[in-house]
Amino acid sequence: MKLDKIEYIDRKTNMILVENVPGENFLKFLYHNPFGKLPLELLVKRKCLSSFYGKLMDQKKSINKIEDFVKNNHIDMNESQKKVGDFTSFNDFFYRKLKPNARKIEDGLVSPADGKAVGFEKINDWDKFFVKGSEFCLEKYLNNKELLEKYKGGSMIIVRLAPADYHRYHFPADGKIGSRNKIDGYYYSVSPYAIKENFGVFCENKRELTTLETSEYGDVLISEIGATMVGGIEQTYTPDTHVKKGEEKGYFTFGGSSVLLLFEKGKVMIDDDILKNTKNGYETKVYMGEKIGE
Template sequence: MDIYYIERKTGKKIKEIVAGDKFLKWIYDTDMGNAILDTFVKKKIFSSIYGKFQDTVFSKKKIADFVEKLSIDMSEAEIENIDEYKNFNDFFARKLKNEARPIDMEKNHLTSPADGRVLAYENIHKDQVIQVKGSFYTLEEFFHDKNMAQIYHNGVCIVIRLCPADYHRFHFPDSGVPYEAKNIKGMYYSVNPIALQRIAKVYCQNKRAITIFESDNFGEIVFAEVGATCVGSIIQTYTPKVHVHKGEEKGYFKFGGSTVVLFLKEGQLKVDEDILKNTQKGIETKVNMGERIGKKL
């Protein structure tokens, strides 16, 4: 299964370079792979062990091949020389130069909280939110909260999937006040489309962190980070109950592709038309952190 996305700046359809694609296809498409997935790979111990290795000095030797294979532009990074990183996770969670990700500061524009591939849905039904075509989950399952599910019924859901090649820090899409993240324990399935097609309710099964964000211009937003296979940790770097500016860092993922999901209440946001049209066709739109993804209604 090849994965394609739309490069927003050019409108071109691009084939995604998938890190570890052979392993993913084997683990999700074969009987033996499925058995190992269920007994080991989806569980915390596998991702914890793998994640801890990325914190060791021995993991440094992976950086050069990773940069070359995934065509990562190191000129955007604060530290361009890969030899200066202490280990792979230090490189993976690298900070970028401010000018590499300009923030759309128009107050009526919601910006992408992360680099990634976006799917967006308006007027979502609390009992049938789309994971991928033909696969659904409920808001109550995602939030572990029946009242919250009702609040976001008919609202907007924006899913930003981060690939291993992407910048892995996430930021606030508006100014406002974030509250303390609620951590929900779970599994560590991949969030790659290969896995999303085969495993039901991945976002509800995986480990995740859910933050209520009282934004200044779009009302209450749920800002959720979803863990995945080989994600060592979801690190929050913000201070709860302290007002933040749009584009300010919220946190970062250690090694592994993962996902940020935003939920907005009904009547707050009109998602940009190109993102909606691509979503309706079942294809993601590649955006950068700080780009506009919708307008205030």
């Protein structure tokens, strides 16, 4: 299966839309052209390229990219605390903060980020969206046998942040948040161009794991995943404290990325439309604070 375009469901209209993908032709070359495999394995998946590009996005002259990026991706800057001319670098724009009322925090379990979501009632149902045989291994992803036993048979939601999305992530529920566990890895793309045929890249990429202890949903595992051109995963919360739903947890520096949520068996009911769209092969557009389960 080779994707020609990335389609997703707009939750508000239930319409199928096509995602605007920066660097689309390059992604297709890397992941769907035999000649793309060499640069992918030798350079693109490695930290050096993403770190180098991330540093370029920290430089003052990178502000010249902001205006065109906003225009080409139809970004609503009325939500931003800063205006286009106030940013000090492209990265400063990329992980911009929104105005306090830009996102409504709804009842129930909410999305930790703006992005496209897929949901699985049972973790091993992932092959209803991704191609069978692409070797996602929960044990390898968690790198911890105790966590494996805890979340085996549970539910999973993945929210994929495209480069045009708001790139701060937040807590999906009230609870007590623990300290982060970093797992080193590569920087493969998390675009559907890459992961539809190889969901296993999630097990290869750099990621962080944190447990949120909640009274409503059990222990929710929150995991941020790095990807190509993601310069870093920055946590802004204080470990071992009580947090409120919708409070900021951290942000990604330049690039696309994902937030993965794991739930213990029987603790969460993911919203029906997200499950249905996933089974039909579509991601669902969600916004931070929007209800995704109960």
